[in-house]
Each structure stands twice: as C-alpha cells, then as structure tokens.
Amino acid sequence: MADRDTVLEMEGITKTFGEIVALDDVDLTLHRGEILGLAGDNGAGKSTLIKCLSGAYEPDSGRIVFDGEEVTIENPREAKALGIETTFQELALAPNLSITQNVFLGREETQRVLPLVSVMNKGTMETRTRELLSDLEIDVDPDKRVDDLSGGQRQLVAISRTMLTDPEIIIMDEPTSALSVEAAERILELIERMRREGASIILISHNFEHMRAVADRIQILHTGRDVGVLDVEEATRENIVDLMVSGTLESEGGDDGDPAVSV
Amino acid sequence: MAYDWGAVSTSSDLIQNLLRKSAVYGPVIALIGIYVVFSIMTDRFLTYRNQLNILRQVSIIGILAIGVTFAILCAEIDLSIAQMTEFTGVLIAALVTGMYFSTTVPVPIAVLIGLGAGVSLGAIAGYITSRFDVPSFMSTLAVLFLADGLGLIVSDGRPIGGIPDSLQIIGRESVASIPLIVLFFLSLLLVSQLILSYTRFGLYIYAVGGDRQAARLMGINVMRIRFAVLVISAAFTVFAAIALIGRIGSANPNMGSGLLLPPIAAVILGGTNLFGGEGNMIGTLVGVLILGALANGLNLMGVGPSGQLVAQGIILMIAVLMNVLARG
Ligand SMILES: Nc1ncnc2c1ncn2[C@@H]1O[C@H](COP(=O)(O)OP(=O)(O)OP(=O)(O)O)[C@@H](O)[C@H]1O
Numbered sequence: 271m272a273d274r275d276t277v278l279e280m281e282g283i284t285k286t287f288g289e290i291v292a293l294d295d296v297d298l299t300l301h302r303g304e305i306l307g308l309a310g311d312n313g314a315g316k317s318t319l320i321k322c323l324s325g326a327y328e329p330d331s332g333r334i335v336f337d338g339e340e341v342t343i344e345n346p347r348e349a350k351a352l353g354i355e356t357t358f359q360e361l362a363l364a365p366n367l368s369i370t371q372n373v374f375l376g377r378e379e380t381q382r383v384l385p386l387v388s389v390m391n392k393g394t395m396e397t398r399t400r401e402l403l404s405d406l407e408i409d410v411d412p413d414k415r416v417d418d419l420s421g422g423q424r425q426l427v428a429i430s431r432t433m434l435t436d437p438e439i440i441i442m443d444e445p446t447s448a449l450s451v452e453a454a455e456r457i458l459e460l461i462e463r464m465r466r467e468g469a470s471i472i473l474i475s476h477n478f479e480h481m482r483a484v485a486d487r488i489q490i491l492h493t494g495r496d497v498g499v500l501d502v503e504e505a506t507r508e509n510i511v512d513l514m515v516s517g518t519l520e521s522e523g524g525d526d527g528d529p530a531v532s533v
Numbered sequence: 534m535a536y537d538w539g540a541v542s543t544s545s546d547l548i549q550n551l552l553r554k555s556a557v558y559g560p561v562i563a564l565i566g567i568y569v570v571f572s573i574m575t576d577r578f579l580t581y582r583n584q585l586n587i588l589r590q591v592s593i594i595g596i597l598a599i600g601v602t603f604a605i606l607c608a609e610i611d612l613s614i615a616q617m618t619e620f621t622g623v624l625i626a627a628l629v630t631g632m633y634f635s636t637t638v639p640v641p642i643a644v645l646i647g648l649g650a651g652v653s654l655g656a657i658a659g660y661i662t663s664r665f666d667v668p669s670f671m672s673t674l675a676v677l678f679l680a681d682g683l684g685l686i687v688s689d690g691r692p693i694g695g696i697p698d699s700l701q702i703i704g705r706e707s708v709a710s711i712p713l714i715v716l717f718f719l720s721l722l723l724v725s726q727l728i729l730s731y732t733r734f735g736l737y738i739y740a741v742g743g744d745r746q747a748a749r750l751m752g753i754n755v756m757r758i759r760f761a762v763l764v765i766s767a768a769f770t771v772f773a774a775i776a777l778i779g780r781i782g783s784a785n786p787n788m789g790s791g792l793l794l795p796p797i798a799a800v801i802l803g804g805t806n807l808f809g810g811e812g813n814m815i816g817t818l819v820g821v822l823i824l825g826a827l828a829n830g831l832n833l834m835g836v837g838p839s840g841q842l843v844a845q846g847i848i849l850m851i852a853v854l855m856n857v858l859a860r861g
C-alpha cells in the first residue's frame with residue numbers, strides 16, 4: 271500500500287485532553303513534493319494534529335506511516351531525527367537567548383578541544399545565522415536577545431530555523447500571522463523554494479489567499495474531525511468556509527453534499 | 534518600500550537594556566560600594582591579609598553557591614545542600630576513621646564513596662523532579678530530611694575526630710600564603726563558568742530555565758538537563774563537605790547549620806534571575822563576596838553577628854527587589 275509518491279500518511283489519529291476531544295479519527299496524506307494546506311476554524315485541531323507529527327504530543331490512537339514505514343514519534347527529537355521540521359504556532363523561542371542561540375537550539379555546531387570536551391563553535395553559528403537573516407531580509411543583530419524583538423521578527427527567526435537543515439517534511443503552523451504583507455510574501459516564496467529543493471510541506475494558515483497561492487491541496491478540519499480535502503482549483507473561498515463552518519459543502523448542488531471531496 | 538526591522542522598538546529597547554544591565558552591574562556596584570565604605574571606615578579592611586581572610590571565610594558558602602547556581606539557572610532549587618554537606622561529610626569521615634570496617638578506608642576511596650552517595654541522593658531528587666514534574670523544592674526538601682537522618686545514623690549523632698591529615702589538606706593548608714580552600718573554590722567556579730559559557734550543556738541549562746516548553750520542542754532532552762543540575766548541585770555539597778572537614782578539623786552531623794540560606798542568597802545577590810535563565814558564576818562570586826565583605830567589614834567595626842544579619846537582610850531585600858524589577 272506504500273504509494274511511491276506518498277511521503278506521509280496519518281490514519282485514524284485521535285487525541286483527547288481530558289474531556290476535550292481535540293482530534294477524532296483524523297486521516298492525513300502528504301504527497302512527496304507537495305504543499306498541503308490545512309484549514310479550519312479556531313480550535314478545530316490543526317495545531318494538535320501537526321503536533322502529533324512533530325513529537326510534541328503522542329496521539330491516543332492512530333498510525334503514522336513515514337516513507338512507507340510505520341513510526342512512533344515520542345518526542346520532538348525523534349521527529350527531527352526522521353527529518354520532520356516544524357515552525358510552531360507558539361514559535362518555541364527561548365526569550366532569554368540570542369537569535370543565533372535560538373536558531374541553532376538543539377543542534378549547535380561543536381568542535382572537540384580536548385578528548386571528551388567539545389565546545390560550541392559560536393563564530394560559525396553566528397555567521398550562518400547572519401546569512402539566514404539576510405536571506406529573509408531581517409536586519410537585526412544575531413546577538414540580540416529574542417525578547418527584544420518585535421512579534422514579526424520573532425516569527426521570522428522561528429521560520430529561519432527550517433532553512434538550517436534539509437528536512438524531508440516541513441510543517442509551518444501559521445507562519446505569517448504576525449508578518450507584514452511584504453514579509454509574508456517572502457515567506458511564501460521561501461515555502462515554494464523549499465518545495466523545489468525537495469521538501470514536502472504542511473502549511474496551516476487562516477489566510478486563504480496565502481493558502482491558495484502556494485498549496486496544491488487543502489484539507490479542512492472541523493471540530494476535530496477531518497471533513498474533506500479539496501484540490502486547490504476547487505477550493506473556492508465558499509467551499510472552504512462551508513467546510514470550516516459546518517463541516518459540509520452546502521452550496522454544492524443543494525442536496526446533502528458529500529463532505530469527503532477527495533483527490 | 535524599504536522597511537527597517539531594527540528600528541521597530543528602539544526606545545523601549547533602551548530602557549529594557551538599561552534595566553537588564555542593572556541586573557548585571559547592580560551587584561558589582563553594590564560590592565564596590567561596600568568596599569569603599571569599609572575602606573573609609575576602617576583601615577584594617579582593605580589589606581591583602583584581610584582580603585584573603587574574606588575569601589577563606591566565603592569559600593564553603595561559595596562552593597555550595599556554585600552548585601545552587603546551576604539549579605537556579607535551570608529554574609530549579611536545591612534545599613538539601615546543608616544536610617547533604619553534613620551527611621556526605623560524616624560519611625567520608627566515618628569511612629576514613631574506621632568506624633565501619635575493621636580497617637580504615639583510604640581517603641581517595643572514601644571520597645569517591647561520599648561522592649557516590651551524594652550524587653545518588655541528588656539523582657533521586659533529580660529523577661522525581663524531571664520524570665514526574667514534582668517541583669524541585671519539594672523533592673529536595675524530601676532529600677533534606679533523608680540526608681539529615683542518614684547523617685545522624687552514620688555518625689551516631691556524635692562528632693567524628695581523628696581525621697587523617699590528607700583529608701584536611703584542602704581545608705587547612707596554604708600555597709604561597711593563599712589558602713588551598715580559596716584556590717579550590719575559585720577553580721570550581723572557573724570550570725563551572727566555562728561549562729556554562731562554552732558547552733551545549735551549559736546553553737541548555739539557560740534554554741530550559743528560560744522556556745522549558747520551547748526547549749523541549751526544539752529537541753532538547755529537558756528531563757536530562759533538569760536531572761543533571763540537581764545531581765551537580767549534590768556533587769558540590771560533597772566538595773563543600775571535604776573543604777569543611779579540613780577547616781574545622783573534624784566532622785559532625787550539625788556542621789551544615791547555616792549553610793542553606795547564605796548560598797542561595799549569594800546567588801540572588803549576584804544577579805541570577807530568581808526564576809531561571811539568566812545569570813552566571815561570576816555573578817555568584819560577586820554575591821558571595823557581598824555577603825562576606827559585609828560580615829567581615831561590620832565585624833572589624835565591632836558590629837556583632839546580630840547586626841550583621843540585619844545588614845544582610847536589608848541588602849538581600851534590595852537585591853530581590855532589583856532582581857524582579859530588572860526583568861520587568
Ligand atoms: N494542551 C492542551 N490541553 C488541553 N486542551 C487543548 C490543548 N491543546 C489544544 N487543546 C484543545 O484542543 C482543541 C484543538 O486545539 P488546536 O490548538 O489544535 O486548534 P487549532 O485548530 O490549531 O486552532 P487555532 O486556529 O486557534 O490555532 C481546542 O479545543 C483546544 O482547546
């Protein structure tokens with residue numbers, strides 16, 4: 271069943287927080303080299319779903335098949351080891367550390383100075399961070415502490431982390447929510463560039479224009495349930511809103527629309 | 534349209550920077566102030582001899598303060614340090630004086646056993662805190678009682694004399710008139726600062742102390758870091774115990790009295806953020822010296838222990854206020 275151009279398959283993912291059912295039997299398929307949009311109202315379960323993939327949460331039940339093999343992702347380290355990089359909605363920046371330290375957090379470059387003693391290669395990391403920042407056209411000193419940055423700058427710093435390695439899957443949870451129009455466009459360009467370089471991407475956004483500009487397909491969640499996947503051509507604003515709000519395509523044909531519009 | 538990301542929040546930056554710098558320079562300025570005042574008030578304060586004296590007086594508190602700095606930077610605390618110093622001290626003393634085995638245990642082996650015991654207790658607190666998310670002030674409080682009891686059991690509640698000279702070297706001898714205990718304290722401080730500044734482990738302590746959840750999401754093994762800082766803090770109680778045994782020439786199960794709060798106070802006086810993520814060992818050195826110079830100077834001026842405590846209380850009150858204000 272391992273489709274050659276399917277890089278990731280999530281099947282029957284369920285996740286509860288006490289009484290709250292955040293995800294109820296959700297499926298998700300990501301094709302190799304595609305950009306999959308993930309839409310849904312606030313609280314629909316988008317972040318929870320991708321967090322099951324990035325190791326932040328463990329699903330209560332369900333399977334994850336990555337590159338044709340079933341995997342369990344118990345923590346963020348394991349996700350990174352598999353080649354899954356995430357820009358989290360909450361950014362996951364340490365406010366007390368510098369931009370460079372945040373960009374490299376968890377994968378610092380080190381060099382051995384004595385047997386058993388490795389020190390961080392601060393110069394190399396700073397140079398690389400400078401490059402990343404100028405790539406995203408952020409004009410700030412990489413030594414600056416993150417809690418001295420504006421909201422948009424923080425978001426850009428969090429995004430720049432995904433450019434550090436060459437991940438197989440990139441997840442971006444509302445990466446443009448705090449950005450100016452120009453900065454958001456640069457991020458959309460970045461997303462397309464990373465796709466050209468071979469990554470498969472999941473993009474969560476409340477901005478339909480952004481989503482339609484780059485996504486190949488758009489999957490919609492409604493109150494923790496998977497209510498359908500639309501190809502970008504059929505993903506009109508009305509269709510997406512219908513699915514987001516009511517979980518069904520009311521405007522289509524008038525009679526009970528089949529919610530699961532699949533590829 | 535050209536836009537300048539850097540200029541977004543310049544003026545609030547400036548104020549923030551000033552406040553943050555006050556957290557770094559405030560303690561240094563306070564220390565200089567104390568030195569100026571006592572140098573004017575008494576001519577016996579600023580002598581080479583008296584300065585060595587201060588350093589010697591603060592060394593044991595300083596060694597414990599280094600260990601606690603690791604914990605506080607990581608947003609943890611260790612309340613067991615005084616009782617741990619007592620327990621590991623009497624354990625080592627009991628072993629080297631032959632209280633347990635028919636023969637005496639060689640000093641290096643006794644020290645290793647003491648270190649093993651200390652680290653094990655630290656590991657229990659560290660495991661409970663990191664694995665089950667029990668606040669470290671609770672887990673180390675449990676270890677406080679545990680170590681207190683174990684110390685009494687091991688020593689039978691009595692002082693242990695007849696300590697071999699080789700175990701007393703660090704606490705008693707000098708090299709070129711500089712007490713070894715001072716060199717021991719300063720070397721531990723230097724190594725600890727290097728770890729914080731240059732290793733990934735050091736950085737991760739700050740990351741976990743700054744935002745534990747962010748650190749986890751970035752793939753840092755938060756459990757391991759939280760565990761490690763409590764183990765390190767425990768290890769430093771063994772170093773302090775060895776220095777203390779040499780200084781007083783014996784070991785007893787009450788020798789740690791007064792060794793819990795001054796090290797913690799010194800760390801905060803040194804500008805380390807009460808809630809973790811900011812600070813360093815140099816600050817802790819400054820904090821320890823503030824406590825030591827204040828006590829020493831007041832002593833030289835004929836102010837007794839009660840007056841010294843009042844002065845330390847006032848300084849600490851100001852420091853804690855600054856500590857919180859500086860972080861807005
Ligand atoms: N850690 C948590 N503990 C308890 N409930 C949670 C937790 N995380 C999410 N939830 C709940 O799960 C549901 C889905 O939340 P989720 O964050 O996945 O929504 P979302 O689709 O990302 O929304 P948004 O667009 O606002 O980011 C919500 O009802 C939320 O309250």
Ligand SMILES: [Mg+2]
Nearest residue numbers: 316317318359
């Ligand atoms: Mg979300």
